[in-house]
Amino acid sequence: MGPLQWGDVPTAVGALFAGGAAWFAFQTIKSQRQQIGEQRQFIGEQLRFMAEQQENLTLERAELRAAADDRKWAQARRLEMSHMEAPGTTDGQGRAVVDHWLVVLVNKSDAPVHQVDVRFGTAYTSSEVHDWNPLRSSPTYEPGERLVAPVHLVGPGRAVRFASQQWSSATVHNNRPTVYFTDDSGIRWSLDSYGKLDAVSDGDA
The missing domain is CATH 1.20.5 (Single alpha-helices involved in coiled-coils or other helix-helix interfaces)
Structure with missing residues (x-):
């Protein structure tokens, strides 16, 4: 090394x-x-x-x-509307003539509804409003106490009946009823004669 x-x-x-x-x-x-x-x-x-x-x-x-x-x-779905084109006059041969609408709204919910009213067609309002017994089977029966439209409050289990003005049969048929009401939480609803339920604004109602 x-x-x-x-x-x-x-x-x-x-x-x-x-x-x-x-x-x-x-x-x-x-x-x-x-x-x-x-x-x-x-x-x-x-x-x-x-x-x-x-x-x-x-x-x-x-x-x-x-x-x-x-x-x-x-709540709105628990309100039921029934309606009928009702006779009120007779023709020259004594036959009953359909000349107005009768509409019954029953509150089957457990809370009141408010400002209940009916519009017929787009322009007509009710001519008469009465308290109604919801157990009666036909809107043609004698109604209860007369009320003022719009009905301020319809309590649970209560009902009201609305009557339109008297028209010709054609006018009756062309002006189907729509119910308007406000539920207990403040929402405004419409329920038409075909069962269509919608939330609406106050302007629409």
Whole structure:
């Protein structure tokens, strides 16, 4: 073995430090890549969790809206309207002539309704309004106490009868009745002679 060549020592030390630096750099990069991978995995898990939470919130909101909508319509759907084209006069041969409408609204809900009125066609209002016994089978029976339209309040289990003006049979047929009322939560409704129930604005009513 020859004498140590001191000229080669700095080169060897430099090579050693360079190798160590490269190894540490490699380990640092490897660690950073691992951390980045873990962060991406964590972010992905968080995004999936947030998406699931958003989906759950959307479903909960939809259920709440459906429940609120059911509550909104619950009372109005329990009001029942019956109507008939009624005879009031006779022709020259003594036959009864249909000349007006009779409309009965029964409140079968457990709360009162307010400002109850009937419109015939688009322009005609009731000529007479009376308290009504909901157990009677025909609107032609003698009504109860006379009321003023619109009827301020119709309590649970109560009914009112509305009569139109007297017209020709054709005018009666062309001016079908629509009932308007405000439920106990303040929503205004219309119920037409075909059974179609709609929430309406005060202007429409």
